[in-house]
Amino acid sequence: MQNNHFINLVRKTIKYLRWYPFRKFIYLYQTQVRRCKCCNKIPVIVSLDKGDETKRCIRCLANLRYEVIADYIHSKYKATIKDMSVLELDFNSPLQTFLKDAKEYVTTYYSDKDKLGTIKDGVRCEDVTKLTFEDNKFDMIISSEVLEHVCDLKKAFKESARVLKPGAVHIFSVPAGTGNTFKRSDWIDGKLNHFVEPEYHYDPLDKNGCLVYWNFGDDLGTYFGDASYDLSIIKGPFGKDRKYLIVLKKRDI
């Protein structure tokens, strides 16, 4: 098991390093030794760039946004996580170091080539706007840097509310710029339109990256959730890359 963890870590590190230009290793001087809020060990937090995205714990590969999410979950749910059903919209997240202790921990990937609900190596193909789970199944949904890649946010929140139990939470982080929120790209009459230069983020399953539909701004709260939810902005903007941590709690009605 320990061996599998090590092999998995090496694989993830190789994939991660291939994405970043090696000239940025000058930022190694910002490397730190401190406690990681995700795996709760004291490893090296290696710095591969000036931003927080690329300062990662060498043990669990958490960066700042994952540490902020982990810190929130530890503070609120440490005692109860073992009794919770958790859905994480990611198959490769550093949060798995402690979420695997949950009663149920379901991880997902998205691919338009696989049928929704397909399970590969224990990971399930899901589209957040068309989840294949039954109603009222989960106590917690987690997503980090996913929602800016979802064209139809209303549909996504309707679906997350459907599969969450009353009183359960959708915890997520998103990046945000300094202006107001705007849509970069949109599907109109079956055609993808780009209103600004298309932007793609790293996607471990697609070498072309993942299209960014939304540029969130500091008014982002109005774009998240619906009448099923109470929204709390827990933290943000935080870090050099301006992230927000947001919690939607499904109303108990």
Ligand SMILES: [Zn+2]
């Ligand atoms: Zn760590």
